[in-house]
Amino acid sequence: MSTLDPRIHQALEGEIPRETLPPDLQRAVEELERATAALRSGPLPASVADRVMTEIRRPAPTLAARLGSWMATPRALTVHIRPLWTLAAALLAGLVLLTAREPAPVLSAEEGIADFVGRFPGARTVEVAGSFNDWRPGSLALRDEDHDGVWRGSLVLPTGQHQYMFLVDGERWVTDPLAGRYVDDGYGRQNALLIVRRTGHR
Amino acid sequence: MRDAPDAEVVARVLGGDIEAFGIVLRRYEPELLRYAQRMLGDPDAAGDAVAEGLVRAYRHLASCRDPNRLRPWLYRIVANRCKTHLGRRRADVIPLDEAPPVADAADSEAEVELAERLARAESALARLAPDRREAFVLRHVQGLSYEEMAAVTGATVTTLRMRVHRAREALAAALKEDA
Numbered sequence: 001m002s003t004l005d006p007r008i009h010q011a012l013e014g015e016i017p018r019e020t021l022p023p024d025l026q027r028a029v030e031e032l033e034r035a036t037a038a039l040r041s042g043p044l045p046a047s048v049a050d051r052v053m054t055e056i057r058r059p060a061p062t063l064a065a066r067l068g069s070w071m072a073t074p075r076a077l078t079v080h081i082r083p084l085w086t087l088a089a090a091l092l093a094g095l096v097l098l099t100a101r102e103p104a105p106v107l108s109a110e111e112g113i114a115d116f117v118g119r120f121p122g123a124r125t126v127e128v129a130g131s132f133n134d135w136r137p138g139s140l141a142l143r144d145e146d147h148d149g150v151w152r153g154s155l156v157l158p159t160g161q162h163q164y165m166f167l168v169d170g171e172r173w174v175t176d177p178l179a180g181r182y183v184d185d186g187y188g189r190q191n192a193l194l195i196v197r198r199t200g201h202r
Numbered sequence: 203m204r205d206a207p208d209a210e211v212v213a214r215v216l217g218g219d220i221e222a223f224g225i226v227l228r229r230y231e232p233e234l235l236r237y238a239q240r241m242l243g244d245p246d247a248a249g250d251a252v253a254e255g256l257v258r259a260y261r262h263l264a265s266c267r268d269p270n271r272l273r274p275w276l277y278r279i280v281a282n283r284c285k286t287h288l289g290r291r292r293a294d295v296i297p298l299d300e301a302p303p304v305a306d307a308a309d310s311e312a313e314v315e316l317a318e319r320l321a322r323a324e325s326a327l328a329r330l331a332p333d334r335r336e337a338f339v340l341r342h343v344q345g346l347s348y349e350e351m352a353a354v355t356g357a358t359v360t361t362l363r364m365r366v367h368r369a370r371e372a373l374a375a376a377l378k379e380d381a
Binding site: 003012035036044046047052053129134135136167 | 232
């Protein structure tokens, strides 16, 4: 239930003149407007223009350099998966392992494989960011090798629970519709939840 | 070139004129810094978020489908960087001791009053949930329309109106509490 008179909202949206309000509501509008005016003022953080121009003048890191940086960075990730999705993930992992060109990773008893799959036809890049990589885009890029709009990637993770989202084309955050479990991210969207279970030695 | 429309500036940058991106910085950096500062409550983090966002914007400039709407596109990128910083910090509420100090006693009465009002407003803003803080800042501090806000956040106009309403109510209550 609203705690402010609706006319206050209307005045702040410019839908009705403030002068038409009774004095007590006018004061409430003025209080909020003074606070807003204060928030529009005050010193700004230092300019970052020089920093930005220096960075963009530098050649962008190559894919090999980014991959090397990603592989050299230690990571931890916990994932929750429902039994049904565990079976699906295991089947998918099996398929990935059968068709993978590179050898399968060696896992410890406290690690598992998390497979990420998302359908984004027309996307140029799809990344995964989450609690396992400090929500940093650029560290786990999915691949669409068949160019069929289905993006895939795998990660070796410690057992446990993790949150994640997809980042499409570097600007659009998308909740994984296949995750099955979600938590509110405080921004009106939901993070997907993953569970990584022990897989034993390989 | 300085007064050229955004679409023309973007075309120049995409054509290989890196320095033309400086025009984008001069036009939008101040308001993006203000937005990030109000979202993160920390000038250093705000600077980092805006710098990261603008570098990403440069690198992905070709993906800006409508350069005439460059402004909401830039806001979207910086908003995502702010979300990343907030996620790392794991703090939905900005600690009060990070708020800027109130004006010095030697300042004029008007300056002291303004500084106190700013401190109260920042304190009240810091207590809002992130989605409501974002909606209030975009609408009332940055002056975006609801359609532009929808392009920035991905939320519907109806949802954004509700968030702004709730933000105003929470702010009014917080300002009354602090008065």
